[in-house]
Amino acid sequence: MSQISIARPAPIAFPSRFKPLAVNLNLRAYFLLAPSLVFLVAFTYWPVLQVLWQALHQQDSGHTVFVGLANFTAIFADSAFRNALVNNLIYAVATVVPSLILALGFAITLQQSSWVNGLLRSLIFAPVLVPLIAVSSLFLFIFLPGIGLLDHYLAMLGLAGANWVGDPDIALYSIVGLTIWKNAGYYMLFFLAGLQAIPAEAGEIAMIEGASHWQRLRYVTLPYLHNSLAFVLVIALLNVVTQVDHIFVLTKGGPSESTNLLLFYVYQQAVEHYDIGKASAATVVSLVFLLGLSAVSLRRMEQSAEAQT
Amino acid sequence: MSRRRFDLDDLWPRFGRVAVIAAAVLWTVPFIWMIVSAFRPSDQGAAAMASLIPDYRPTLDNFREAWADANFPLYYLNTTIMVAGILAVQIVTMSLAAYAFARVKFPGRTVFFYLFLAQLMLVPIALLVPNLATVARLGLYDTLLGVMAPYFATAFGTFLMRQAFRTIPTELEEAAVLDGARWWHLIRYIYLPLSKPALIAFAIVSVSAHWNEFLWPLMVINSPDNRPLTVGLAMFTMGAEGAQAWGVNAAGTFLVIAPLLICFALFQRRFINSFVTSGLK
Numbered sequence: 001m002s003q004i005s006i007a008r009p010a011p012i013a014f015p016s017r018f019k020p021l022a023v024n025l026n027l028r029a030y031f032l033l034a035p036s037l038v039f040l041v042a043f044t045y046w047p048v049l050q051v052l053w054q055a056l057h058q059q060d061s062g063h064t065v066f067v068g069l070a071n072f073t074a075i076f077a078d079s080a081f082r083n084a085l086v087n088n089l090i091y092a093v094a095t096v097v098p099s100l101i102l103a104l105g106f107a108i109t110l111q112q113s114s115w116v117n118g119l120l121r122s123l124i125f126a127p128v129l130v131p132l133i134a135v136s137s138l139f140l141f142i143f144l145p146g147i148g149l150l151d152h153y154l155a156m157l158g159l160a161g162a163n164w165v166g167d168p169d170i171a172l173y174s175i176v177g178l179t180i181w182k183n184a185g186y187y188m189l190f191f192l193a194g195l196q197a198i199p200a201e202a203g204e205i206a207m208i209e210g211a212s213h214w215q216r217l218r219y220v221t222l223p224y225l226h227n228s229l230a231f232v233l234v235i236a237l238l239n240v241v242t243q244v245d246h247i248f249v250l251t252k253g254g255p256s257e258s259t260n261l262l263l264f265y266v267y268q269q270a271v272e273h274y275d276i277g278k279a280s281a282a283t284v285v286s287l288v289f290l291l292g293l294s295a296v297s298l299r300r301m302e303q304s305a306e307a308q309t
Numbered sequence: 310m311s312r313r314r315f316d317l318d319d320l321w322p323r324f325g326r327v328a329v330i331a332a333a334v335l336w337t338v339p340f341i342w343m344i345v346s347a348f349r350p351s352d353q354g355a356a357a358m359a360s361l362i363p364d365y366r367p368t369l370d371n372f373r374e375a376w377a378d379a380n381f382p383l384y385y386l387n388t389t390i391m392v393a394g395i396l397a398v399q400i401v402t403m404s405l406a407a408y409a410f411a412r413v414k415f416p417g418r419t420v421f422f423y424l425f426l427a428q429l430m431l432v433p434i435a436l437l438v439p440n441l442a443t444v445a446r447l448g449l450y451d452t453l454l455g456v457m458a459p460y461f462a463t464a465f466g467t468f469l470m471r472q473a474f475r476t477i478p479t480e481l482e483e484a485a486v487l488d489g490a491r492w493w494h495l496i497r498y499i500y501l502p503l504s505k506p507a508l509i510a511f512a513i514v515s516v517s518a519h520w521n522e523f524l525w526p527l528m529v530i531n532s533p534d535n536r537p538l539t540v541g542l543a544m545f546t547m548g549a550e551g552a553q554a555w556g557v558n559a560a561g562t563f564l565v566i567a568p569l570l571i572c573f574a575l576f577q578r579r580f581i582n583s584f585v586t587s588g589l590k
């Protein structure tokens with residue numbers, strides 16, 4: 001190709017070597033994507049196909065047998081799975097709603113930059129950087145009945161303590177409390193970023209018009225935070241499905257399955273019961289949820305990309 | 310101006326402020342307890358363990374015991390190898406892909422881009438059963454490489470770098486091409502250096518995420534010598550239960566979380582900005 005362009009002067013004004021470069025780059029694009037694609041295929045696409053296939057099959061004395069939806073029937077007949085599913089729903093609502101409200105409140109209160117606000121933001125953000133597993137080993141003592149931190153200080157206030165992670169009626173809510181503490185600071189950051197994007201005039205005009213704090217929050221601030229809210233909601237829901245480290249240390253899904261969550265159930269089936277069929281069927285259930293979540297967030301990303309251009 | 314409503318309306322922000330300060334204090338209680346207990350002498354008895362007041366002569370005994378009970382130096386080493394290895398490979402894979410998405414027009418670009426983005430939600434941990442099988446089949450079971458491999462490609466990093474690459478003027482690239490630069494020169498000497506803020510943001514998010522990861526390494530790693538910090542800590546915590554062990558447990562936890570918290574204290578603004586950037590705007 002370069003020979004041709006040397007032999008014949010290009011008719012257009014651009015230097016002739018740009019054209020072959022562009023053609024080469026076209027093929028090169030796939031070469032550039034290849035390293036990432038190798039790992040995406042091996043650890044994202046292929047596993048999805050594999051899990052779908054395994055959910056429809058069962059290992060029977062060394063043979064793999066097609067069993068149709070039997071694995072799904074089996075997990076839905078398994079009270080542990082049903083508990084995990086219901087728990088996960090409760091856990092989702094009970095962590096996400098308070099976390100978002102708290103995060104929003106923190107962000108609105110701490111939006112002005114000053115060193116005090118900076119310090120408060122950092123204190124609230126700190127748990128985000130701590131491994132969930134380390135948090136859990138701290139909360140092991142905080143939740144300890146009788147001599148634990150929570151009971152100790154409740155007793156000082158004259159309040160009765162509880163068996164925070166040992167009582168099936170409240171264990172899940174103790175886990176919820178820990179999760180809110182751990183994640184609210186993370187969500188706060190996105191609201192802080194969203195608040196910065198609000199033009200100062202918007203609030204000033206409302207103030208001149210005599211709007212109260214509540215009215216300004218309701219009609220000026222919140223509409224501007226729509227995008228941040230949508231994003232934080234997606235991230236928070238993703239966390240609800242993919243983080244179970246605290247379950248592992250604090251409760252192991254107990255007492256009486258009251259804190260079992262979907263991913264922990266998958267782990268138990270795969271690692272403790274070696275039941276790949278059930279583990280895969282349960283994984284498919286969580287994938288359905290994750291795919292729904294991605295559809296929503298991709299649409300949102302597309303919209304914001306369009307808004308940019 | 311709004312004097313007539315002063316009594317009620319102006320009270321709300323103040324109330325909010327007091328509530329947030331109270332929350333921030335409450336938020337730090339677990340850390341305060343950890344620090345106070347980690348330095349508490351063990352002869353104070355179980356009843357004193359819940360106290361948040363350091364009414365004692367600080368001792369390093371708990372740290373000594375934690376250090377002796379679990380091989381923390383080795384766990385530190387393993388975690389460091391893990392996060393550094395993941396980050397190094399990620400930088401290569403994501404900058405190549407990001408360059409393709411940002412600057413090369415090719416058939417199927419949109420489709421490939423969406424294929425990449427799927428990984429944002431289909432996170433490797435959600436696919437732990439098939440991924441464990443793949444890692445085992447590749448002969449990577451019980452190796453740090455096996456823990457790292459699923460993270461070598463990163464949709465988030467690719468997306469972030471693509472955004473950064475797009476802001477770089479094409480004139481720079483064209484001038485370099487005229488001077489005889491090849492595509493890898495362009496990425497190495499133009500695109501990456503000019504995308505440093507995005508690169509640092511990604512590095513902070515990636516390192517914190519993998520430093521903190523637990524369930525996946527727990528499944529891949531079998532021998533104690535290959536444990537990262539999180540797995541080491543969990544085994545240590547579960548082995549150390551018992552009335553006298555709380556101080557040692559606090560000291561062990563302290564050892565695990567100190568590096569990231571110290572980095573955060575030193576580079577707060579950078580950390581916070583990085584995490585905001587992870588919001589894929």
